[in-house]
Amino acid sequence: MADLQSQDYIRRSASNLTPPSVRHHELEVAKLIDVSRCIGCKACQSACMEWNNLRPDMEEFQGAYENPHDLNPGTWTLMRFAEYEDEQGNLEWLIRKDGCMHCEDPGCLKACPAPGAIVQYANGIVDFISENCIGCGYCVKGCPFNIPRISAEDHKSYKCTLCSDRVGVGLEPACVKTCPTGAIMFGSKDDMKDWAGERIAELKERGFQNAGLYDPPEVGGTHVMYVLHHADKPSLYSGLPDKPHISALVGAWKGFLKPVALAGLAFAAIGAFVHSIVSGPNETTEADEAHARAEMEKAKRDGSAKS
Amino acid sequence: MSYPKGTIVRNSTATRLNHWITGICFVLLTLSGLAMFHPVFFWLSNLFGSGQWMRAVHPWLGVTLVVSFLGLFVQFWRDNLWNRDDTAWAKSLDKVLDNREEEVPPVGRFNAGQKVVFWGMALIIPVLFVTGILIWEVYFGHATAIETQRVALLIHSLAAIGAMLIWVAHVYAAIWVKGSMRAMLHGWVTPGWAFRHHRKWFQGLVASGSPGPTPDSTAKFRD
Numbered sequence: 293m294a295d296l297q298s299q300d301y302i303r304r305s306a307s308n309l310t311p312p313s314v315r316h317h318e319l320e321v322a323k324l325i326d327v328s329r330c331i332g333c334k335a336c337q338s339a340c341m342e343w344n345n346l347r348p349d350m351e352e353f354q355g356a357y358e359n360p361h362d363l364n365p366g367t368w369t370l371m372r373f374a375e376y377e378d379e380q381g382n383l384e385w386l387i388r389k390d391g392c393m394h395c396e397d398p399g400c401l402k403a404c405p406a407p408g409a410i411v412q413y414a415n416g417i418v419d420f421i422s423e424n425c426i427g428c429g430y431c432v433k434g435c436p437f438n439i440p441r442i443s444a445e446d447h448k449s450y451k452c453t454l455c456s457d458r459v460g461v462g463l464e465p466a467c468v469k470t471c472p473t474g475a476i477m478f479g480s481k482d483d484m485k486d487w488a489g490e491r492i493a494e495l496k497e498r499g500f501q502n503a504g505l506y507d508p509p510e511v512g513g514t515h516v517m518y519v520l521h522h523a524d525k526p527s528l529y530s531g532l533p534d535k536p537h538i539s540a541l542v543g544a545w546k547g548f549l550k551p552v553a554l555a556g557l558a559f560a561a562i563g564a565f566v567h568s569i570v571s572g573p574n575e576t577t578e579a580d581e582a583h584a585r586a587e588m589e590k591a592k593r594d595g596s597a598k599s
Numbered sequence: 600m601s602y603p604k605g606t607i608v609r610n611s612t613a614t615r616l617n618h619w620i621t622g623i624c625f626v627l628l629t630l631s632g633l634a635m636f637h638p639v640f641f642w643l644s645n646l647f648g649s650g651q652w653m654r655a656v657h658p659w660l661g662v663t664l665v666v667s668f669l670g671l672f673v674q675f676w677r678d679n680l681w682n683r684d685d686t687a688w689a690k691s692l693d694k695v696l697d698n699r700e701e702e703v704p705p706v707g708r709f710n711a712g713q714k715v716v717f718w719g720m721a722l723i724i725p726v727l728f729v730t731g732i733l734i735w736e737v738y739f740g741h742a743t744a745i746e747t748q749r750v751a752l753l754i755h756s757l758a759a760i761g762a763m764l765i766w767v768a769h770v771y772a773a774i775w776v777k778g779s780m781r782a783m784l785h786g787w788v789t790p791g792w793a794f795r796h797h798r799k800w801f802q803g804l805v806a807s808g809s810p811g812p813t814p815d816s817t818a819k820f821r822d
Binding site: 405447 | 634635636637638639641644649650651653654655696697698700734736737740745746748749750752753756757760763764767768771774775776777778789790791792793794795796801802805806808
């Protein structure tokens, strides 16, 4: 969709100027995914496809519950299934709805070179504005969660929009609407944190001592949060990063190198110009030509003397 | 190609075409690369039609440049081997910069500055090629791990900045030393130019009676 909410950006990719941000009196939203309530029915996946008119290609069976086997340009959310044997030897089936986490400090947006191709609204949603996307794949490198996928057909990057079109008109995201167990909830970020707190207390009572909220501070918090029974080991849940952060390589490239490189190039160009002003051109003189002629004539004389 | 009478062939027609294919690719790569590197240059993407077109064409320009530069490398590497004259020349860099070339030790076909440009590019271009392949999303986006691509992207940017700095020096030297541009555009220099800037090369040509490094039948060295 086009950027209908262009007056309430708080971040805009590859833009040095302050984005239009007059509509800032807006609550930060969040989606809360309570992993402990999820039954793995994939209704959220279907609802996502239905609302967003996505129909990814049918794949070969890969021997796992994941279907398709990974996120792709037409699959913006995916149930991931992990089998975990706890200390007591009990099997736990850890099911996690994967998708964009809508980071408060989005690595995709930081890495993006195309102005306005990635934006963040005042409500916290990180959205891809596809008409501005150039298909370079930098967002893939910037993302700490390995979420964006580039389409081979149109060379645009795709991911969950948190149903920004629905949220913009006061509706909850499609996955939230459809979830049959109430495992996915949506509201203001504060409310979702409160709700999560209650749920975590319940889980602790039931013996999940390490139950907790996944709202990683390394990316400034996220607008998609998880309630995990094992919040001390997020990676148990199909590789959810324990400490997600924007790669230091991306930080060096987009933070340090940009101004230093520009300064270096400007310095070189100015240096050359100043040299030209101070020293002037290096021109061949008539004396050089005379010397050269003399040497050539001498060689000719020597040559004819020999023959 | 015929050259004016009494001049010396510095660069053959094939060399010059080869050079300018490389040069045009380099400039276009710089423009598109800067556009993808820093937002203040993103407007340069319009020169390529759009951001999408720029993203699509940049790697192909790179491949063309690599092939083209290989041609230059084959032609130039031997004359760019470092020797004692170059060390002596480099030690007199202050006089070179001050245009007091009469006091600078004579050098062969290329001076130390040109050799640094040559070997700098010969080193950086393969780095740009390999890292560029790794981040070529369309064909190699899934070939390597994302972490590998992050490393490649950072090295690609650093190497590109290095190449641009060398390029600034290369272009300025061509503007600064009068007659150099003509040597690469039209191929010939005056005997005085060769005597002034590349005396040992000049003397070698005089001794052999050759009209230039790549003898051209129509070229006239002696009258």
